Amino acid sequence: MTAEDTTGVAAAPLMPELACYGLAGHSAAPADLLTEAARAEELGLGSILLSERFALKDAGVMAGAAVAASSRIGIGTAATNHNTRHPLVAATMATTLHRMSGGRYAFGLGRGIPLLFDIMGLPHVTSAQLADAIGIYRTLWRGGAVAGHNGPAGTYPYLVQDASFDEDIPILLMAMGDNSLRLAGRLADGVVMHTFMSDAAVERSARLVRESAEKAGRDPASVRIWSVMATIEDSLDEAARLRKLAGRLATYLTGYGDVLVRVNGWDPAGLESFRSDERLAAHGGALDATDDLDILRHARDVLPDEWLDCAAVGSPSHCADRIEAQLALGADSVVLHGATPDELAPVLDAWRPRRDPTRFAQLDPNPGRFLSRKDTPS
Template structure:
């Protein structure tokens, strides 16, 4: 660790990280991660949710309580797992707790899981409806007799004196969700392991959505998510954060990832047909051993993994900077803790693009 970085005062508002990336059984690790990220000068902490020990509301509160400058966003939680008044209250509380540094991030989630839980799968119409409800509540409105895609709610109200401006973002993978972001949301978080072409197509989809309602696409903050795993990280951990993570995504929604990236679907079929893959229980990035990850590496093409930032810290920093050439507004360095990102951040400071400086701390705002 260098003194340059530990003493950094220049906040890199265009860079973010995922706290407790992937599976975590130790949610308190978030406290040290957020403190370290703020010390490094990272601009935003993103909080994902898993229905085990990663409740987004609890973790958001912890992140807000131990930080002063860093932006905080859920990326993502699902609107259908909480009543709208509960979600609205969580967001308002976070907004005031952080002095306006919080953005509420929503996502589509997994249809299969929702069906198993007895919940209806999330649609774009539902998201658009609930976004409208939340914004009305934050402006002090009383909503009576609502009957829309998000559900039937006889009475919704927080406080008539509210006049809150809380950004809402969405974690998006498919074209329709990206267009939705352009139409009615403040920011969008793309997906890990996106090729350059996929990032470009995603930006075009956001722009189409914005223009369809007469909106300037530049009003939407777009975060690329780049797995950033330098060779300073031990090899077994690198395998987990690259091969293990991508293999887990292929387990859950491989067809969509292949389609978005224009990858060969035959490779995905061979991956799924593998005896080990078929018989594995759980997520690879949580349960697989090093030997099992090495086997998975034989099933995944090098060009698929090349959509991440690997190599020396400078090579990783160069990969981060190249994302801005594609047109994104921010880059989330996924898969590594702030401590593991220290050298990458040092290297990035030397090549930091001028065009992406001085963005707001709130990850859902462009101005």
């Protein structure tokens, strides 16, 4: 698969086993996504994922921009939440992006952060709600109507899009806990794990997804599994490296540290030390958005080395080694998280000559799909 970029230079063949995030972390300049999506495609990344934040990162707007700035790369919402949009609005967003992209789009859902939902006045997301919402979306995408619905996702007298629809839109689930992983195995086309998961957690998570799929009567290999690995190549300056490593992990621990510690089997004492640290507690704002070297260095010293070692940090060759290791743990594909396409370029250069294209021939650029889709849930 070859193409030319906007300059007329031959773009690299896509590597569908790899993805990046667009506008990774915080961004005050959403227009940067136009450049990032085009550059990701030019460099050969298979897909670009887009996480929603309630400031300048609306899922539908970002996905539309990524579609417009690209022609080959897959695009996935990873993730939005079903409880922030009416199901007909969410289904319409997905069908619009699906048609606009020529089938390159995957619709991703996650549980979100309970504390944020409390502040917003929204109910916490449950597995039952997700399953119910997914059923509604798929009914609408197949051209069906939802009449007199009263279920976990809400009460809806009548929902319909277009009776002629027969849209094959993959659904991604963002999963970290066991319930989410098992739900993904039962219902989803693809699952995206969380950043800073240990090797043991990645391997166990992949196994839970496959086992759940098999129990649901699906081919265990029909669910596309993405690991998510913070990737920090050593040519970045110290502030950027620390922000993407210690700063990013600290931000996650602030939002849902108990879950991340439990999933990884980490010692809870490390989380207690982090939470009780006076300097970190006094810092205003997210640590993954600061350039304060002193506080970032302090966060690195407070966080256990074992936790930070979940990231790929170092030379391009070492980062490529870590990609191979993630695949060996049971993932089909790897999201290189927290870096722009240009920051990932040296890693992609190191990975490309060692990959066997036939090994990934079954992967579609669409991040929620294999080239031969099997056992799509109804």
